[in-house]
Amino acid sequence: MDITTTIEDVANLAGVSIKTVSRVVNMEPNVRPATRERVQDAIRELGYQPNPSARGLASKRSYLVGLFYDDLMAESTYIVNVQRGVLTRCRKEGYELLIHPFNYHQNGINGLAEEITANIIKSRIDGVILTPPLSDLSIAIETLKRLDKPQIRLSPGHHESGSPCVYSDDRIAARLMTEHLIQLGHKRIAFIAGHSGHLAIVHRQTGFIDAMTAAGLNIDNASVSQGSNTFESGVKCAREILSHERAPTAIFASTDEMAAGVMSVAHQLGYSIPGDLSVAGYDNSQIAHQVWPALTTIAQPVNEMAEIATGLLIDQLRGGKKSISQVAMQSELVLRDSTGPAPC
Amino acid sequence: MDITTTIEDVANLAGVSIKTVSRVVNMEPNVRPATRERVQDAIRELGYQPNPSARGLASKRSYLVGLFYDDLMAESTYIVNVQRGVLTRCRKEGYELLIHPFNYHQNGINGLAEEITANIIKSRIDGVILTPPLSDLSIAIETLKRLDKPQIRLSPGHHESGSPCVYSDDRIAARLMTEHLIQLGHKRIAFIAGHSGHLAIVHRQTGFIDAMTAAGLNIDNASVSQGSNTFESGVKCAREILSHERAPTAIFASTDEMAAGVMSVAHQLGYSIPGDLSVAGYDNSQIAHQVWPALTTIAQPVNEMAEIATGLLIDQLRGGKKSISQVAMQSELVLRDSTGPAPC
DNA sequence: GTGAAAGCGCTAACAA
């Protein structure tokens, strides 16, 4: 197990040429099974691992994929779950991961194209995984296309363009959650919308409206308030919502962080949950277990989605299977203790 | 700005040899200022970025640093902050970051040495940053030494060995926090210890005992309970602590997650915070803002520590400044609303 | 202070 073992050492030990070793390593055809096995034995015996630099230089590929995300998103554990899923697949396929948080709120969106370009040229990554809200920023998508870099978008808000992506239908899931509340007898239900730049989250609002309309329930302006995904914005919205004369009996926040903010305010105001007020969230993040009572929410298979997305990206890099480039995943309703029958 | 621009293009444009360009790029001496400037202009004009593969192949370095961490730690936002700090420095110094979460709880600690070795050989990283609890695992440290890989340890529990590390003195900070509680008039103070494999966290307990002893306060067995860093373990400990006849008037948990668990139980049992019970945490993590009332805690400059550690590692890789290899940082007490005067 | 030549370890193109 030596770091200086080269392809030549393996070739010598197996009694073949280096090209044959290369074929075995890269799983190319046209090697006799017996030869292949002999080479594999030599590889195992020497603990040979191909030198990525040499490989990269010769093949003009880096075997590196980039994960591009909004630095602000790193406040939640979402991005860590994505990293985990991406890494799982990368290891299986022999790729390495380079992470790249972007700070385009500070630097202005105009700098984004430049920053992406500079990063691509410097790091030589072969392909890119875009997470929300970058997965909906056309400037990011177009810049990568211009650089001819394969990309896959994770949970984009629009997936009509035909560009490869992995998503779950937030509209349907939000509708399910709303129907759950309606079935519990709630009629005055407030909705807290998420950040408008985060398109997938906007679909959650549409799903809410779908269910309310289908049930013939009233949606006045007051029942939808504008949050920005964070705990603090949930606090702010809840204060406003609960100060109204005929306060709702249920609040559906489009992120768990906001729902946790709502619960905090509700406790302070003396509401019992779910006795006086039901609260629902979305994302099934860490915080959903850490509030009391535990939060009813929607769980997306983030890990799995990231893994699948990475697989699709690597397929692209290998030049195959371009057909199945859009994958839809199912989210599920997680019923916990923060939702209950509407008070009489 | 073209990805195919090579050192030769720059040399041609500047009218020098490729070796001179190489000297400028690598900030080597022995280039006349005027020549240097001409080369730099050419680099700028062409948007030249050296090809990392070619560089790596020729120089036997990868310009990659690895961040090794315990996958379980990724549940908190600690690791994301570390990543941020590491990346900041990497970008400045022209290095890229490879992240590597380890799962040694599942696979058994014996597999760890092998996994590290395999990872190093495959990825060719030049050096490694170890975060807790890996920074205290001698099997990890020794394996890297055997592979002759420079390493830097972040927040280790023991820093006597002389190996490079960046840490903050948890014992002193925990003592400060305990003194704060004592000054508020608390006499019965419970402490919730963290995971015993996480040595830095164990020092927090020592600091607690220092302060209690110095103040002449009684520490019976019941006032220290064993948690495991998580919210759930905080819940469990709090249930036990608060069921005693003479329950404490303050609880100091050695992580914010556990403190949040304590607060959740306290609310359920009808305690008012800080009226009936003061609660203190450690880490100043996200959750400290998301509980009500906001949590008094200790803030470590995680971002900065990670940045400095990365700088020290890169210094090692460049073969200089081996002297300043241990850096101690200051933590600070963050007073919020969860601690108050002891009830009479 | 500058440049020419060799070669890092691999893959691509072609030959056998």
Place this chain on the structure above:
DNA sequence: TTGTTAGCGCTTTCAC
């Protein structure tokens, strides 16, 4: 099915 050769874009070594 297997091997030979050239060269990827840089750094290293050594000559000038």
